[in-house]
Amino acid sequence: MSTFSPERHWAEAFAAAADVRAGEPPWLEATRKGALARFAELGVPARKHEEWKYTRAERIANHPWQPAAAASIGAEALDELELPVAAAPRLVFVNGRLAPDLSRLDGLPPGVVATNAGALLPRDGAWLEPRLDVPVPFTDRAFAALAVAMAPDAAVVRIPRDVSVEATLWVLFVSAPGEDVAASPRLIVEAEPGAGLRLVELHASLGASRQLHNALTEIVAGAAASVEHLRLQLEGAGTTHVAHVHARVARDARYASRTIALGAELSRLDLVVTLAEEGAEATLDGLYVAAQTQHHESRTCVDHQRPHGTSRELYKGVLAGRARGVFSGKVLVRKDAQKSSAEQKNENLLLSRDAEVDSKPQLEIEADDVRCTHGSTIGQLDEDALFYLRARGLDAPAARALLVRGFLGEILAGVEDEALRESLEARALATLSRAGVAAGGAP
Amino acid sequence: MTTPMLEIRDLHVRIDASGTGGTDGEAILRGIDLVLPAGEVHAIMGPNGSGKSTLAHVLAGKPGYEVTKGEVLFEGRDLLSIAPEGRARAGVFLAFQYPVEIPGVGNMYFLKQAVNAVRSHRGLEELDAMEFLSLAREKMKLVEMPEELAKRGVNEGFSGGEKKRNEILQMALLDPKLCLLDETDSGLDIDALRVIAGGVNALRGPARSMLLITHYQRLLDYIVPDHVHVLAGGRIVKSGGKELARELEDKGYGWLQAMRAPAG
Numbered sequence A: 001m002s003t004f005s006p007e008r009h010w011a012e013a014f015a016a017a018a019d020v021r022a023g024e025p026p027w028l029e030a031t032r033k034g035a036l037a038r039f040a041e042l043g044v045p046a047r048k049h050e051e052w053k054y055t056r057a058e059r060i061a062n063h064p065w066q067p068a069a070a071a072s073i074g075a076e077a078l079d080e081l082e083l084p085v086a087a088a089p090r091l092v093f094v095n096g097r098l099a100p101d102l103s104r105l106d107g108l109p110p111g112v113v114a115t116n117a118g119a120l121l122p123r124d125g126a127w128l129e130p131r132l133d134v135p136v137p138f139t140d141r142a143f144a145a146l147a148v149a150m151a152p153d154a155a156v157v158r159i160p161r162d163v164s165v166e167a168t169l170w171v172l173f174v175s176a177p178g179e180d181v182a183a184s185p186r187l188i189v190e191a192e193p194g195a196g197l198r199l200v201e202l203h204a205s206l207g208a209s210r211q212l213h214n215a216l217t218e219i220v221a222g223a224a225a226s227v228e229h230l231r232l233q234l235e236g237a238g239t240t241h242v243a244h245v246h247a248r249v250a251r252d253a254r255y256a257s258r259t260i261a262l263g264a265e266l267s268r269l270d271l272v273v274t275l276a277e278e279g280a281e282a283t284l285d286g287l288y289v290a291a292q293t294q295h296h297e298s299r300t301c302v303d304h305q306r307p308h309g310t311s312r313e314l315y316k317g318v319l320a321g322r323a324r325g326v327f328s329g330k331v332l333v334r335k336d337a338q339k340s341s342a343e344q345k346n347e348n349l350l351l352s353r354d355a356e357v358d359s360k361p362q363l364e365i366e367a368d369d370v371r372c373t374h375g376s377t378i379g380q381l382d383e384d385a386l387f388y389l390r391a392r393g394l395d396a397p398a399a400r401a402l403l404v405r406g407f408l409g410e411i412l413a414g415v416e417d418e419a420l421r422e423s424l425e426a427r428a429l430a431t432l433s434r435a436g437v438a439a440g441g442a443p
Numbered sequence B: 001m002t003t004p005m006l007e008i009r010d011l012h013v014r015i016d017a018s019g020t021g022g023t024d025g026e027a028i029l030r031g032i033d034l035v036l037p038a039g040e041v042h043a044i045m046g047p048n049g050s051g052k053s054t055l056a057h058v059l060a061g062k063p064g065y066e067v068t069k070g071e072v073l074f075e076g077r078d079l080l081s082i083a084p085e086g087r088a089r090a091g092v093f094l095a096f097q098y099p100v101e102i103p104g105v106g107n108m109y110f111l112k113q114a115v116n117a118v119r120s121h122r123g124l125e126e127l128d129a130m131e132f133l134s135l136a137r138e139k140m141k142l143v144e145m146p147e148e149l150a151k152r153g154v155n156e157g158f159s160g161g162e163k164k165r166n167e168i169l170q171m172a173l174l175d176p177k178l179c180l181l182d183e184t185d186s187g188l189d190i191d192a193l194r195v196i197a198g199g200v201n202a203l204r205g206p207a208r209s210m211l212l213i214t215h216y217q218r219l220l221d222y223i224v225p226d227h228v229h230v231l232a233g234g235r236i237v238k239s240g241g242k243e244l245a246r247e248l249e250d251k252g253y254g255w256l257q258a259m260r261a262p263a264g
């Protein structure tokens, strides 16, 4: 047994990073200390912990990660990402800190706030205070607590009442190269009642250094607001990506989540959507593509708390090589959530003998007048479909790639930006073709 | 004598279950002999389960069958050693009895891939999006296929008849030499049958041969065959001219099965 203690390690790292927090108000220091204490109290989840049955928390935590220092990257580094962000309004965070020179916010309607928490603290401290603490559904999540303690800053997006933002707003969390570094990217979004926002949250690393990215996102969709949230996990091959995302959906509001996980060596998403008031609506679409020894876990929980809520969920996974996928989807319908409708589907495609997937749907229905369905499939490429394509002249690799594209298509089709959609598809196919499957056939 | 388009010699086939862990099935084709000259249309009729689709599948290269004896020559070359895509590129086309639905794969995109795979094999330049579109439009008119269908996934949600139209559309686009049509007429209403038959007839020519698998004389009223063969119990038990189809319609298959040679 190693004598390394993550709790002690992070307590020391926290103390050593006092200068990063210089100038923060006392309440924030208290929030952080509280979170750090929470992390120590919860400890690194052991394997017998049901939530951590499939991803070993020790594999993530038992490593002397050093908090990422401030770093600057050039504009050309953004081009390296090969994503259509050039013309988009965007906030760029590098190693968890805002890079103002890479960000551009012209064209946003007046009143829209898109900035970093540090800049807001002096004038909007009271608004920020509750939002900078550990989000309620995550008070028992060790890594979320750690992110609150360690995040050097946070991206903040706030859309005023009844304002609809035309353009898609990007928030890019990029990490500079550096071995054994831990970053804590943090995002806080609030769409006030009647507001509308389309958001892309991107996580990417420059290079393939061994890094931990411990991300935390909280989104609030106020009454009758609409938030479309595309979350892209396109991390480098050396990255361990741990993410906690919470969305609170108010009365008659709509939250559309689409998570796409293609990168990282190990990634784990914990997404909780709370339908907190009557008539709230959520869609959860997800795609995870893993090859070689990649490991992706997607945990989702849709919490129907009040009547007339609607949720629809579709998570799809493609696993190749010796990759492992985990889907664990909980649908909770509380006693008070009559006339709720919840639909959940998980579909997995295994492209190799050694790939593995666990699919765990979980329904907890406490109300009696509800409509809930769920289903889960694990399969291989359809032999008859493969033959059909080959009988039309496509060679076997092209036929396989086309079928994989068809499988991915259902989730990717919801990405409206065509250039982005094509880029994501090409990345997914490249990941798989590196593993020797589904090669060729890509346009 | 000129080389026939297709020559099947004493073909024996059984189900090959080795890949699926099952046991190999009994023989399904038990010695098929058939010569299809260039430019001719032959019909194959026969009771359910007699092996008609099996024959079509084996000719197209579908995995899961084992040829235990015999050979197949396509334009004089050994067909069975070629991969399915190689056969398609060389000009063999199977219109499936049960076309497969492939949701998420756009029909047009798939057709373009297929056309270009075949074209580049034949040393022709690949078509760009515009060229392909105008070719596709022209052929869609031939089979009276609504453009809306082309926008869906491959056969996705198509009715039985729409799937069959899509098969003939593919056939027209891929410009094959040997067409194997497996019950293309089943499930078609009278008007659709006329349209499809018109499409098929338009493709008839001295350089193209067709094997029509059907249960119904009606199709053969529209597409008049040069010869009719009866497949029963894995063998061709009778061959004749187009009038044989009518005879079968009147008498059924019983009288033929009675005269089947005892299995060797």
Ligand SMILES: Nc1ncnc2c1ncn2[C@@H]1O[C@H](COP(=O)(O)OP(=O)(O)OP(=O)(O)O)[C@@H](O)[C@H]1O
Binding pocket: B015, B025, B028, B046, B047, B048, B049, B050, B051, B052, B053, B054, B055, B064, B097
């Ligand atoms: N994969 C398989 N495994 C086991 N038996 C099979 C398989 N495929 C075909 N068969 C059997 O082989 C025989 C011939 O089937 P085939 O589909 O070729 O008949 P067919 O003449 O086309 O019939 P139909 O007129 O009904 O279309 C049938 O008895 C069928 O059950």
Ligand SMILES: [Mg+2]
Binding pocket: B052, B053, B054, B097, B182, B183
């Ligand atoms: Mg058949």
